[in-house]
Amino acid sequence: MKSLSVRESHPKQLLTKASGFLTGYSHTLNPYVGCSFACSYCYVRQMPVQLFQEEEWGDWVTIKRDIAQLLEKEIRRAKKHGPVTIFMSSSTDPYQPIEHREQVTRSLLEAMVREQPDFLFIQTRGALVTRDMDLLKRLGNRVRVSMTIETDSDDIRKQFAPQAPPIKGRIKALQRLKEGGIPTQATIAPLLPSSKAFPEQLADVVDRVCIDDFFMGDGSGGKRTEKLKMSAIYTELGLEKWYERDTIWKVKRRFLNYFSEDQLFISKEGFLP
Numbered sequence: 001m002k003s004l005s006v007r008e009s010h011p012k013q014l015l016t017k018a019s020g021f022l023t024g025y026s027h028t029l030n031p032y033v034g035c036s037f038a039c040s041y042c043y044v045r046q047m048p049v050q051l052f053q054e055e056e057w058g059d060w061v062t063i064k065r066d067i068a069q070l071l072e073k074e075i076r077r078a079k080k081h082g083p084v085t086i087f088m089s090s091s092t093d094p095y096q097p098i099e100h101r102e103q104v105t106r107s108l109l110e111a112m113v114r115e116q117p118d119f120l121f122i123q124t125r126g127a128l129v130t131r132d133m134d135l136l137k138r139l140g141n142r143v144r145v146s147m148t149i150e151t152d153s154d155d156i157r158k159q160f161a162p163q164a165p166p167i168k169g170r171i172k173a174l175q176r177l178k179e180g181g182i183p184t185q186a187t188i189a190p191l192l193p194s195s196k197a198f199p200e201q202l203a204d205v206v207d208r209v210c211i212d213d214f215f216m217g218d219g220s221g222g223k224r225t226e227k228l229k230m231s232a233i234y235t236e237l238g239l240e241k242w243y244e245r246d247t248i249w250k251v252k253r254r255f256l257n258y259f260s261e262d263q264l265f266i267s268k269e270g271f272l273p
């Protein structure tokens with residue numbers, strides 16, 4: 001693995017008005033720029049933030065410095081204009097490895113405990129989120145932790161996201177969060193090939209499940225995913241059947257054996273506040 005190039009920034013603004021897929025939220029919040037999980041299917045690879053970089057996606061991270069007080073101030077100001085609902089994060093992972101040391105996300109949670117938003121949705125692949133359970137508990141029902149679990153097969157995960165954390169650790173983290181009374185969601189997005197036993201493995205560890213695929217979830221009807229050449233990986237693995245538009249409904253039927261209809265969400269509806 002190449003070494004990670006780490007930079008710093010001192011942003012003057014933190015909360016970004018939510019748009020597109022996330023219009024159900026008032027704001028998005030990204031503690032870092034860049035993401036060392038480097039998933040092959042990551043759409044940020046095609047955004048200006050990466051297109052104008054010399055280094056490859058996954059090889060660099062910018063740490064946003066001294067932002068906790070700024071966030072507190074921005075939430076206070078935004079509340080004057082309506083409910084503040086925050087999606088963290090839309091273009092980075094708030095619990096990527098560097099967070100162990102830097103604790104930027106933790107500092108933002110501390111700020112949000114002091115100045116509470118109406119709702120905070122945390123989207124991550126990092127089991128490190130359990131470190132912050134003390135703070136998450138203080139947000140009560142104002143928070144939901146959504147852990148991406150694209151598949152139950154670590155062999156498949158390694159084909160698409162070799163630098164992302166192993167699946168077992170993510171499921172374990174969800175279990176700990178649920179036991180701690182923190183609202184949880186497993187987000188199967190993007191939907192990757194999985195076994196029939198997948199739903200059973202999640203049955204007792206989450207309140208709800210969201211399933212999203214490359215066609216509904218990439219914000220372009222599957223075109224962005226095509227550019228990232230995801231179908232080639234399916235072909236190489238001989239799993240083309242999993243790269244079809246109706247696969248999501250077959251997988252939903254499997255999950256209906258373990259979850260009720262109102263615990264299952266498809267695509268955008270699973271990300272709403």
Ligand code: SF4
Pocket residue numbers: 035036037038039041042043044090091092093125
């Ligand atoms: S964890 Fe999210 S932001 Fe990071 S590379 Fe993967 S898809 Fe992109």
